[in-house]
Amino acid sequence: MAPPHALSATNLLSLFCFFILLATQTADAKIKRYKWEVNYQFKSPDCYKKLAIAINGRTPGPTILAQQGDTVIVELKNSLVTENIAIHWHGIRQIGSPWSDGTEGVSQCPILPGDTFVYKFVVDRPGTYMYHAHYGMQREAGLFGSLRVSVPDGVSEPFTYDFDRSIILSDWWHKSTYEQSAGLSSLPFQWVNEPESLLIQGRGRFNCSTLGPSTNGVCNSTSPDCSPYFITVVPGKTYRLRIASLTSLSALSFKIEGHNMTVVESDGHYVEPFVTDNLFIYSGETYSVLVKADQDPSRNYWAATNVVSREPKTPPGLAIFNYYPNHPRKPPPTPPPTGPMWNDTEARLAQSLRIKSHQGYIHPPPLTSDRVIILLNTQNKINGYTRWSVNNMSFTLPHTPYLVALKENLTNAFDQSPPPDTYDYKNYDIYSVANNTNATSTNSIYRLKFNSTVDIILQNANTLNENNSETHPWHLHGHDFWVLGHGKGKFDPENDPKKYNLADPIMKNTVAVQPYGWTALRFKADNPGAWAFHCHIEAHFYLGMGVVLEEGVEMLGELPQSIMGCGLTRGGSH
Amino acid sequence: MAPPHALSATNLLSLFCFFILLATQTADAKIKRYKWEVNYQFKSPDCYKKLAIAINGRTPGPTILAQQGDTVIVELKNSLVTENIAIHWHGIRQIGSPWSDGTEGVSQCPILPGDTFVYKFVVDRPGTYMYHAHYGMQREAGLFGSLRVSVPDGVSEPFTYDFDRSIILSDWWHKSTYEQSAGLSSLPFQWVNEPESLLIQGRGRFNCSTLGPSTNGVCNSTSPDCSPYFITVVPGKTYRLRIASLTSLSALSFKIEGHNMTVVESDGHYVEPFVTDNLFIYSGETYSVLVKADQDPSRNYWAATNVVSREPKTPPGLAIFNYYPNHPRKPPPTPPPTGPMWNDTEARLAQSLRIKSHQGYIHPPPLTSDRVIILLNTQNKINGYTRWSVNNMSFTLPHTPYLVALKENLTNAFDQSPPPDTYDYKNYDIYSVANNTNATSTNSIYRLKFNSTVDIILQNANTLNENNSETHPWHLHGHDFWVLGHGKGKFDPENDPKKYNLADPIMKNTVAVQPYGWTALRFKADNPGAWAFHCHIEAHFYLGMGVVLEEGVEMLGELPQSIMGCGLTRGGSH
Incomplete structure (x- = not known):
């Protein structure tokens, strides 16, 4: 191969962009069309029969397989x-199609019974993504699936593997989402409790015998729905496992007994590879890990996921890493690997700090930002009801989608006054229950200057309980952000920015803030639309832990009628 | 009192009409305004805690108390x-306000979360009515209440009483309505089963001990929600009990231990009084009975409701008929009265035949009809799914309300071909399972000539099970009908009409057809709108046992925008 002396770095970049463009615009770009029907079905993913929201009869729903540049139509x-x-x-930035983001109250009205809504968007970046309900707490009812975007033909990735598999990790409750959301909205507050089961690709195993002798056929350990998921591997081959967490509550660890994993991608960005025997993963994150089937092939192995960050009251989720030609149901001869200490925050922080951009694929962040927003994460009370807040504002979705309200200037749709860019960081003690735990309910939003660079610092704090701070995975719609830093304690706006990683920060769409810690991220407000940014724990967003950002909505053309029909846009009467 | 020789009958009628008019148009006509908020609440109406749909925190919801001629705004x-x-x-004819009938898919689009819909209608006739959810199977979740319309000031009724009380009878399941409707839509069919409890005014009592020693606090027999309902009476006084059945499934008997009841009103019409110790009541019916507190006042008595027509697997619902000043919780010293034989169809038919118009208040029916529609009630299969049908057509609601589709000529909204006016009555054997049990799904409707007189014969038949025919209470929206006759076996179009009661038939809005029997009714198609006519058993209508009638829609003015926003009327794009 000739040395690239004739090509400057800039030229190389142009060439790269050209190929990207080519990939998205030539005949290679395909239309991937799906017809899905959503309804309730009785499922027994952990042997306990209850209603799930299924797509075409399945939960998880069908996996979308597309190639960079394809147009997906669902x-x-x-x-x-x-x-x-x-x-x-989740993870698709919806560049040019903010109305297809699928976020009720932000990008669209909900889809009514009997209606068909057409989502149409370009998958402009290869990587591991997912989809899920974004309305009430429906995600928890199983309405989700995998979305995998491969590189264009002829483009290679900075690693090789033989086979590619998508695996969703999730947590599962026996109570309905109605019971859970009604409990959260009750006085006194009724917490959803810890999940009964952890599922790997929609399968787990609840111990039916704990329900007593008669379970009325509700719990059936022989149900085919709950036979363990298995990953069949051919000895000597390398597998890319695309692991996505769609838990509603739980932070997880993931291990494959006796095997190392090489982390190579997260949220659609290549990670500078590192090897680990344990992967921490938070709700809303995806990771690609490479696993080589290089162990004794005469037996099977456990794949195990465990709860971390909260005291585990849920048994591990187990799947079988099945060496061909062993029977996929042949139990491994050894006990499943135990998870790491649930309360070892240091270990989890260490993984977060370890995740950096692959050296050959660095997108350099802007060196400075135009605006810094500090978001204090707290648990609060409003009129006695338990809520979560940022900067003492507890978010409530309006019933007219922001996207429409902003574009069509429906100023009655939501509170037009801006929420605060910071909190009283000098005086607030993040290690104690707040002196005044009251918060305010709001639906006001952050309006960003188009193309500006914005820093957001997620600042964690004590909850309403003494000596307690939780882990919150925050997910940003419509953008990826650079993860500039993680720290312990209270973020110091003076000195902490000096320690930011501006050299090789990973880009992600979901990142955790650890107990009593902070996380700093930066993004370009370059995608016209209205975008949610929120804790990905289902109950936390339901209880107000989120914000909405807007940029460049005035640059958008006419919005599709199909996203309207509720609130002030009902019956086209706006 | 002077003899009325100066007034002819016609003049008397004119005078009566004048007073009615006066009552509805003078300053006496009030506006009764209600603000209701609907949400899920944990309730324990039979001591078992589950989610109910509550209005302003209550189920049954608030009782509407109005006077004839008032305008009710909710x-x-x-x-x-x-x-x-x-x-x-239910029972309000919505004359001039067909868009306020509240029937999803017929008179309006559903009300979205966050939306406020304003129902506005005149209560033009005194009587005992009710309201309830008319969407999916939400009624069964407790979303209902009483609506009582009194006569204008100065107008007297053909009976007297001292106090007036509304009592709703209902049945109650521990499974959610989601589980029930998903089961009905499943292959294999999963029947909702018999209710766990019968409730009197929202209170019943499930035997928690049948659940085993640990009920996780879900079943609590000391919950205040399930302390028995009591009707406190003053010895010697007469009580008008307005009894309404909002069961989802059960036909009921109702008794007050040791007391006779004088039936005086049903569905807003005065009944020629008769005395009984047992009242049969079907879902969708209302009755006023007079009860005199004329028994030993030193003790309390049971009020009891029992399942009839289906083999009872539900314990009786019990309330306390409490003689003041006994403590209302003081248990009666005697066991509750037993219900009648559940399968004594004759006794129930006898009550139906006994109910005639009060002689002073006869609305004479037209002596002939312009059209006769015979509706064969059968249970069927469609693609293996269990359904109910009329004339082999199983009804499915469209997602564009008929009222809008008809008025605005949206011919794609539903099948424009008319459903059949009759079935093959010569050859069909109503006593056997049909030779061909398949039915067809339809959303086509009966279009009636405005102001025509229409007869409908409800013909019952065998279900899918040998030697089984069920009771179906049919409810007509927008009209009252004359009940011309009930018969056993197959209706004979030649001879049975000769036996119609054209002299003093009761008018009602809900009437039962007994197993293997028929019921004939007549009404004037004089109320412009689109109107459902269906079996009031929640699961039966859900599974297709209903039709829609239309008359005079072209006479209506512009429809309110508020009923639109779904199906073809979404986003005002029609």
Whole structure:
């Protein structure tokens, strides 16, 4: 191969962009069309029969397999009886299609029973993504699946593997999402409790015998729904496992007994590879790990996921790493690997700090930002109801989507006054229960200057309980952000920015802030639309832990009628 | 009192009409305004805690008390999280306000979460009515209440009483309505089963001990929600009990231990009084009975409701008929009265035949009809799914309300071909399972000539099970009908009409057809609108046992925008 002396770095970049463009615009770019129907089905993912929201009869739903530059079209029919739906394409930035983000109250009205909504978007970046309900707490009912974008033909990735598999990790409750959300909205507050089971690709195993002798056929350990998921591997081959967490609550560890994993991608960005025997993963994150089937092939191995960050009251989720030609149901001869200490925050922080951009794929961040927003994460009370807040504002979605309200200037749709850019960081003690635990309810939003660079610092703090601070995985819609830093204690706006990693920060769409810690991220406000940024724990966002950002909505053309029909846009009467 | 020789009968009628008019148009006509908020609440109506849909925190919801001629305005806010609602004002004909009938898919689009819908209608006739959800199977979740219309000041009724009380009878399941409707839509069919409890005014008592030693606090027999309902009476006084059945499934008997009841009103019409110790009541019916507190006042008595027509697997619902000043919780010293034989169809038919118009208040029916529609009630299969049908057509609601589709000529909204006016009555054997049990799904409707007189014969038949025929209470929206006759076996179009009661038939809005029997009714198609006519058993209508009638829609003015926003009327794009 000739040395690239004739090509400057800039030229190389141009060439790279050209190929990207080519990939998205030539005949290679395909239309991937899906017809999905959503309804309730009785499922027994952990042997306990309960209602799940299924797509075409399945939960997790069908995996979308596309190639960079493809246009994905999903015709989504709502066949629920009385309930609306909306589906978010998690990690897809929706450049030029902010109305397809699938976030009820932000990018669209909900889809009514009997209606078919057409989501259409370009998958402009290869990587590991997912989709899930973004309305009420429906995600928790199993309405989710995998979305995998491969590189264009002829483009190679900075690692090789033989086979590619998608695996969703999730947590599962036996109570309905109605019971859970009603409990959260009750006085006194009724917490959803810890999940009964952890699922690997929609399968787990609840111990039916704990329910007593008669379970009325509700819990059946012989149900085919709950036979363990297995990953069949051919000895000597390397597998790319695309692991996505769609837990509603739990932070997880993931191990494959006796095997190391090489982390190579996260949220659609290549990671400078590192080897680990344990992967921490938070709700809303995805990771690609490479696993070589290089162990004794005469037996099977456990794949195990465990709860971390909260005291585990849920048994591990188990799957079988099945060496061909052993029977996939042949139990491994050894006990499943135990998870790491649930409360070892240091170990989890260490992984976060370890994740950096692959050296050959660095997107350099802007060196400075135009605006810094510090978001204090707290648990609060409003009129006695338990809520979560940022900067003492507890977020409530309006019933007119922001995207429409902003574009069509419906100023009555939400509170027009801006929420605060910071909190009283000099005086606030993040290690104690707040002196005044009251918060305010709001639906006001952060309006960003188009193309400006914005820093957001997530500042964690004590909850309403003494000596307690939780882990919150925050997810940003419509953008990736650079993860500039993680720290312990209270963020110091003077000195901590000096320690930012501006050299090789990973880009992500979801990042955790650890107990009593902070996380700093930076992004370009370069995608016209209205975008949610929120804790990905289902109950936390439901209880107000989120914000909405806007930029450049005035640059958008006419919005599709299909996203309207609720709130001030009902019946086209706006 | 002077003899009325100066007034002819016609003049008397004119005078009567004048007073009615006066009552509805003078300053006496009031506006009764209600603000209701609907959400999920944990309730324990039979001691077992589960979610109910409550209005302003209550189930049954608030009782509407109005006077003839009043305008009722209900501002209904949907505070459910992901679910729509609609509320029907059962027995109110909605003359001039067909868009306020509250029937999802017929008179309106569903009300979205966050939306407030304003129901506005005149209560033009005194009587005992009710309201309830008319969307999916939400009624069964407790979304209902009483609506009582009194006569204008100065107008007297053909009976007297001292006090007036509304009592709703209902049945109650521990499974959610989601589980029930998903089961009905499943292959294999999963029947909702018999209810766990019968409730009197929202209170019953499940035997928690049947659940085993540990009920996780879910079943609590000391919950204040399930302390028995009591009717406190003053010895010697006469009580008008307005009894309404909002069961989802059960036909009921109702008794007050040791007391006779004088039936005086049903569905807003005065009944020629008769005395009984047992009242049969079907879902959708209302009765006023007079009860005199004329028994030993030193003790309390049981009020008891029992399942009839289906083999009872549900214990009786019990309330306390409390003689003041005994403590209302003082148990009666005797066991509750037993119900009648559940399968004594003759006794139930006898009550139906006994109910005639009060002689002073006869609305004479037209002596002939312009059209006769015979509706064969059968249970069927469609693609293996269990359904109910009329004339082999199983009804499915469209997602564009008929009222809008008809008025605005949206011919794609539903099948424009008319459903059949009859079945093959010569050859069909109503006593056997059909030779061909397949039915067809339809959303086509009966279009009636405005002001024509229409007869409908409900013909019952064998279900899918040998030697089984069920009781179906049919409810007509927008009209009252004359009940011309009930018979056993197959209706004979030649001879049975000769036996019609054209002299003093009761008018009702709900009437039962007994197993293997028929019921004939007549009404004037004089109320412009689109009107459902259906079996009031929640699961039966859900599974297709209903039709829709239309008359005079072209006479209506512009429809309110508020009923639109779904199906073809979404986003005002029609």
